[in-house]
Structures are given as C-alpha cells and as structure tokens.
Amino acid sequence: MRLGGRVQAAIEVLSDMEKRKRPASEALKAWGLDHRFAGSGDRSAIGNIVYDALRNRASTHYIMDSDKTRRLVLGTLMRFWDFTPDSLNAAFEGDKFAPDPLSQKEIEAFTTRNLKDAPEHVQADIPEWLAPSFQANFDEEWIAEAQAFTKRPPVDLRVNTLKANRSKVAKALHKSGAVETVIARHGLRIPAGEGASRQPNVQADAAFQKGWFEIQDEGSQIVSDLIFARPGEQVMDFCAGAGGKTLALAATMENKGQIHAYDTDKQRLKPIYERLKRAGIRNAQVHAPDADLSDLVGAMDRVFVDAPCTGTGTWRRRPDAKWKLTKESLETRLTEQEEVLTEAAPFVKPGGFFVYITCSVLPEENENQIASFLEDNTDFELLSAGEVWQEIFGFDKPQPWSADMMSITLTPASTGTDGFFFAVMGRKKQ
Numbered sequence: 001m002r003l004g005g006r007v008q009a010a011i012e013v014l015s016d017m018e019k020r021k022r023p024a025s026e027a028l029k030a031w032g033l034d035h036r037f038a039g040s041g042d043r044s045a046i047g048n049i050v051y052d053a054l055r056n057r058a059s060t061h062y063i064m065d066s067d068k069t070r071r072l073v074l075g076t077l078m079r080f081w082d083f084t085p086d087s088l089n090a091a092f093e094g095d096k097f098a099p100d101p102l103s104q105k106e107i108e109a110f111t112t113r114n115l116k117d118a119p120e121h122v123q124a125d126i127p128e129w130l131a132p133s134f135q136a137n138f139d140e141e142w143i144a145e146a147q148a149f150t151k152r153p154p155v156d157l158r159v160n161t162l163k164a165n166r167s168k169v170a171k172a173l174h175k176s177g178a179v180e181t182v183i184a185r186h187g188l189r190i191p192a193g194e195g196a197s198r199q200p201n202v203q204a205d206a207a208f209q210k211g212w213f214e215i216q217d218e219g220s221q222i223v224s225d226l227i228f229a230r231p232g233e234q235v236m237d238f239c240a241g242a243g244g245k246t247l248a249l250a251a252t253m254e255n256k257g258q259i260h261a262y263d264t265d266k267q268r269l270k271p272i273y274e275r276l277k278r279a280g281i282r283n284a285q286v287h288a289p290d291a292d293l294s295d296l297v298g299a300m301d302r303v304f305v306d307a308p309c310t311g312t313g314t315w316r317r318r319p320d321a322k323w324k325l326t327k328e329s330l331e332t333r334l335t336e337q338e339e340v341l342t343e344a345a346p347f348v349k350p351g352g353f354f355v356y357i358t359c360s361v362l363p364e365e366n367e368n369q370i371a372s373f374l375e376d377n378t379d380f381e382l383l384s385a386g387e388v389w390q391e392i393f394g395f396d397k398p399q400p401w402s403a404d405m406m407s408i409t410l411t412p413a414s415t416g417t418d419g420f421f422f423a424v425m426g427r428k429k430q
C-alpha cells in the first residue's frame with residue numbers, strides 16, 4: 001500500500017471506533033480481517049497513525065479547527081510525521097486509494113492556529129474534567145507531565161535473573177536495538193520508533209520462549225523492586241492478575257520463600273500458570289478466587305495490592321482509554337480500591353509491610369486512598385518509600401515525584417516510564 005491508502009485506512013479505523021464504540025485494537029483487527037491483502041508493514045503503519053492520532057487527539061482537533069476524523073489524521077501526519085501540506089498533497093497525487101487532497105481551509109487552519117492559544121486541558125491533551133487532578137498532583141508542571149503521556153512508549157523487557165542476565169539477553173536480541181534501562185536494574189529498553197517504523201516482535205524470539213525475559217514496563221519493574229521482598233520471606237500478591245509482578249518478585253526472592261498469588265478473577269489469573277512455568281519459578285503458589293486463605297491471615301511478611309485502577313499511567317500504550325474514562329468509572333475503581341485494601345490488610349503480620357500500587361497518577365486513587373485507609377486502620381503507619389528508592393537506586397538516577405519522600409509517583413516525564421504510584425505501610429507490632 002502507498003501512503004494514501006494507509007492514511008485512508010486510518011481514517012476508516014478511527015471512524016469505526018467512534019461509530020461502534022470499540023477500542024482501537026478491536027477496530028484495527030476488524031480492518032485487518034476485511035483487508036487481508038494488507039501486509040504487516042501496512043498494518044503497523046496504520047496502527048501507528050491511529051495511536052499517534054489518539055494520543056494527541058484534543059490538541060490536533062484544536063490545531064485543525066475541527067473534530068472530524070479526517071482532519072485528526074491529516075493533522076497528525078503534519079504534526080508528528082514530518083509532512084507538510086505540500087508534501088502530503090504530493091504523496092496523495094495519482095493514488096486512487098488516497099483521501100482527497102488538503103483543502104485551502106484545512107491548510108489555513110494548520111498553518112495559522114497556535115496551541116498556545118488553546119485551553120490548558122487541550123494543551124495537556126487530557127479530558128477537561130481531569131485537569132484539576134493533574135494540577136493537584138503536579139503543580140505548575142502539570143501540562144508538561146500530561147503532555148509526556150502523548151509520546152509513543154518504548155518496549156521494556158525485564159531480564160529473568162533466574163535464567164539469564166542483561167548482557168545475555170541483550171546479545172540474543174542484538175538486532176532489536178535494546179539498551180539497558182536507566183533505573184530498573186534488570187531491564188532492557190527498545191526505544192519507540194518514529195513514523196511507520198515497526199517494533200520488533202520479541203515474543204517470537206527463542207530467548208523469550210526459554211523464559212529469559214518478560215515484557216514489562218520499566219515502571220512496573222521499579223515498583224516490583226521497591227516492594228523489597230527478600231529471599232525466604234512469605235509474600236502475598238493480592239491482585240496478581242496475569243502475574244507480571246509475581247514473576248518479578250519470584251526472581252528477586254531467588255526462588256526462596258513463598259509468593260502467594262491471588263486474584264478474584266479466574267480469567268485474569270489464567271496466563272499466570274504458563275508464565276510461571278516458562279520463567280522457572282518454584283516459589284509461587286497460585287490461589288484461585290474460591291480458595292480458603294484463612295491460614296495466611298496475619299502470617300505474611302509483605303502483602304502488596306496492585307490495585308484495580310483507571311490505568312491513567314498507561315495512556316501512552318492505550319490512548320483510547322484516556323478519552324473513554326468517565327467520572328463513573330473512576331468512582332467504581334475508588335470503591336474497589338477501598339475494598340481491596342480492607343480485604344488484603346489482615347494478611348500482614350504484625351511488624352510486616354503493606355504495599356499499595358496503582359498504574360494511575362490521579363491523587364484520588366493514590367494519596368487520598370492511603371490517607372483514608374490510615375485513618376480507619378490505626379495499626380498501620382506510612383513509611384518512607386523515598387528511602388527505599390535511594391537504597392535501591394541511589395541519588396544519581398532520574399527521581400520520581402514525591403511531596404514528602406513518603407509515597408512515590410513515577411511518570412513518563414520524570415522517570416521515563418509509565419505512570420505508577422507506590423506507597424508502603426508498616427503494621428505496628430502490637
């Protein structure tokens with residue numbers, strides 16, 4: 001396919017998403033099924049246009065002076081793919097699959113409108129109702145912090161130290177351009193490409209099949225490390241899901257002690273069995289939703305809750321979620337978080353640690369939840385996550401957000417990772 005056909009396809013996919021209210025991944029898949037002739041290069045280029053458009057939707061609509069899908073796509077190409085109105089029109093010429101050339105009105109909008117004149121939430125490329133939350137979290141940096149979520153994310157890998165080390169994996173994946181992560185100690189990063197470039201499918205590599213690495217955002221690797229689980233401990237992963245953090249912790253614990261992986265959703269838990277096997281993990285015990293956990297009450301050295309959340313921290317990877325998030329779904333997540341904290345807390349032994357993690361940067365889901373939990377549970381106290389950070393990563397690395405060195409927030413702008421929140425509480429001894 002030539003550029004024009006790819007651009008037209010991206011317009012169709014975005015229109016389909018809007019019309020059928022379906023996520024980008026589904027709309028792209030459906031387009032692929034209807035256009036079997038399209039090669040993998042075409043599919044990934046179309047995907048790149050669609051995701052770039054969604055990441056910057058509000059600001060591009062503003063610049064192009066319209067909320068039409070066609071303008072969103074053309075604006076995306078001119079803002080982020082190095083096209084000018086002339087070069088785009090030249091590329092479309094003689095291509096019967098291309099959209100109509102840019103009109104005078106479209107060219108005028110693109111060349112005269114300035115984002116500096118847009119409302120702040122449009123500059124920040126976030127829904128208007130979320131601007132106060134970002135402002136509360138990041139003060140005068142809030143627009144820059146939000147804008148960093150509009151950039152393409154890298155692919156991060158966590159080396160499984162039970163089976164390999166960084167140089168071994170880097171060697172196996174030398175064609176991928178993987179470099180060592182800046183903060184996480186066992187991470188490799190394949191930087192995000194530009195334009196139509198494709199990310200390598202590292203999961204097809206023999207090194208992945210052998211369990212040498214997992215795909216895991218550097219932020220997720222960092223918070224797993226901050227849990228500070230030691231070999232031989234009894235640890236509970238109360239919201240284990242597919243086991244991303246269970247796997248990371250098992251490696252940190254050198255396969256010694258026990259990780260109890262629990263989740264209320266059987267479907268989400270399903271991939272964990274295969275992943276544990278591939279990674280060579282022997283110290284994890286998976287507890288199905290209906291399991292009797294009464295033996296574990298008051299017995300865990302560490303319990304961590306990787307709570308269900310709005311996922312605002314993953315907007316770079318799932319930009320459609322940014323525009324779909326509603327006040328109602330935030331409210332639902334807040335209730336779930338309160339429940340999960342209350343349910344998990346009794347498993348912490350006196351003198352043990354209780355960790356709360358989200359992949360969100362909204363204070364409602366983070367600091368506020370911890371403050372309200374501590375108010376109701378006076379046998380717990382907030383400890384300094386900042387001190388643990390410094391012990392593990394030192395002072396010379398990019399630093400996360402922290403108002404008081406207690407809880408920590410990672411962001412694309414501050415730590416170059418997805419957004420994560422981390423807080424650790426101690427259960428008092430008596």
Ligand SMILES: C[S@@+](CC[C@H](N)C(=O)[O-])C[C@H]1O[C@@H](n2cnc3c(N)ncnc32)[C@H](O)[C@@H]1O
Nearest residue numbers: 239240241243244245263264265268306307308
């Ligand atoms: C953010 S995801 C966990 C991701 C996982 N820890 C990882 O690193 O791959 C949150 C999980 O919490 C689970 N969950 C929601 N409510 C729960 C509850 N009351 N008790 C336990 N798990 C719950 C969900 O099923 C979901 O799998």
